[in-house]
Amino acid sequence: MKITRVECLPLIYPYEKPIYDAIFKASHRQALLVKVYTDNNNVYGVGEAASFGGPLESTKTVIEKEIAPRIIGEDPFNVERIWKKVYYNSFQHARGGIVICALSGIDIALWDIIGKALNTPVYKLLGGYTDKVRAYASGGFYSQGKGTKEITEEIKSYLEQGFTAVKMKVGRNLTSLNPIDVMPDSEYNFTVEEDLERVESVCREIGPGIRLLVDANTAWDLHTAIVMGRHFDRLGVYLIEEPVCTDNMDGSARLAAALDLKVAGYETEQLVFNFARLITNHCIDVVQPDLSWAGGITECRKIANLAYTYHKEFAPHCFSSAVLLMSSLHFLCAIPNGGMLEFDRNPNDLREKILKEPLFIDKDGFVKVPDRPGLGIELNEDIVDKYLVKDTENEE
Ligand SMILES: [Mg+2]
The missing domain is CATH 3.30.390.10 (Enolase-like, N-terminal domain)
Known part of the structure; x- marks a missing residue:
């Protein structure tokens, strides 16, 4: 061929x-x-x-x-x-x-x-471990008019859909190293106290047994990440994603050692050589490359295997079209150290409508991989x- x-x-x-x-x-x-x-x-x-x-x-x-x-x-x-x-x-x-x-x-x-x-379905080609994985609702973005009450309502709506894990954003603050000052709409920002108020409100709403993930998108300096992380530990937050700059490996390792919650990342990193440094220096507890960004299935197989040898979970970043979602689902179903599937909840027809048979979660918050050849995608x-x-x- x-x-x-x-x-x-x-x-x-x-x-x-x-x-x-x-x-x-x-x-x-x-x-x-x-x-x-x-x-x-x-x-x-x-x-x-x-x-x-x-x-x-x-x-x-x-x-x-x-x-x-x-x-x-x-x-x-x-x-x-x-x-x-x-x-x-x-x-x-x-x-x-x-x-x-x-x-x-x-x-x-x-x-x-x-x-x-x-x-043969791709997940079977790659190893075949399971045919369904737990998904988490990825949402909780900042948006004009969305305050503490609205974000709490949003997160609550995901639980009503069946999700048992949810992710929200933090970090849109004018802290010392956040490059927000050179980005669009930098005047739209929040204090760390406002961030904390949002997270506290969501924690009160979801109660025990539900995993709350927070994502700082690399914005925080180490000091801010530690101070906020200690609050999150007190609140029982499950995981923090990309807490510090991708290149601040030492900071990420110090943070992971200082906190109880898991540190996950870094979607902004690529290639097994770079993930090897993040993994072997214990900068992260959950290894989170993006299949469409870090080198594809072939490279992520190497990263997942390395994560396995260090007893770490592999949970791919997945925030785009249904093609990436389907690829990530197959990959997770093929490995013994797979974490949760990121299931974006922001409106996007490129995810919701682009497949003839879209993916959905079941009543327990799991997604089943289709048993069709290849990725099972029909656009x-x-x-x-x-x-x-x-x-x-x-x-x-
Ligand atoms: Mg992220």
């Missing part, structure tokens, strides 16, 4: 009202889907490449101009060979960053092809057409 063609599908779902985390503003949601075609009876694979922090056009260009010429003609079963070929041919100008995001999308699509060609072409950016040069 040979790879014959690569196609990018840049998609944008506009928001009526922006949402914010500790640093960033999102006025829309975007996703770069990747289709890889073969010479075998039109078997093709679908993947997704992360494009956070830049226009879709940038990643699309890397895929079309840099990666596609290097993989056309290769056998899609040779995922390790293709991965290494792309990585080392681009090594001099991209040992990380956008090329790895682009490669991630290709790699996910290759696993989809292999599964389809072998008539709803009407929705793809509706949100397809035809001229990416003019986006934004």
Whole structure:
């Protein structure tokens, strides 16, 4: 079998009202889907490449101009060979960053092809451990008009849907190292006391037995993270995600040692070499790369195995289209040290409507992996057409 063609599908779902985390503003949601075609009876694979922090056009260009010429003609079963070929041919100008995001999308699509060609679901190809995983509701963003009362109501609504774990944002503060001062709408911010009031209110509402995760999106300095983390420990918060800057490995390790709650991260990190430092230096308790960002399924398999050897959970970051959601679900169902599946609850048709058979949680808060070949994805072409950016040069 040979790879014959690569196609990018840049998609944008506009928001009526922006949402914010500790640093960033999102006025829309975007996703770069990747289709890889073969010479075998039109078997093709679908993947997704992360494009956070830049226009879709940038990643699309890397895929079309840099990666596609290097993989056309290769056998899609040779995922390790293709991965290494792309990585080392681009090594001099991209040992990380956008090329790895682009490669991630290709790699996910290759696993989809292999599964389809072998008539086997990807989670079984990768090992097969379980057929369902616990999901957590990922929401609780900052938004104009959303105060303590509203965010508490929002979190409560997720519990009513069946979720037994929920995540909310913290960290949109003018603390010393938060780069918010150079970001859009920096005047929209909160004091750490206001953050704490929100978390306390949510904790009172959810009661015992429900896991509360908080996510600071790398915004805090170590001191703030320790002070806030001690409050969270007192409140019984389950986990803090990306508490300090991704490059502050020493700070993350000191924080993880100082607190009872788990430290998770870092979605903003890539490649097994970098996760090896986070894992072996105990900067994190929960290993949280993004499949579409950190190097695809092939690289995340290495990261998950390393996490396993250090007795750490692997719980992928997953905050984009249903293609990434499905890929993350398969991956989690294939490993013995899998954590919870991130289940974004913000409105997004690219997640809710783009699959002919969307994913949903059962009454106990679990998601079942489909028993279809490959990733089991069939795109709803009407929705793809509706949100397809035809001229990416003019986006934004
Ligand atoms: Mg996060």
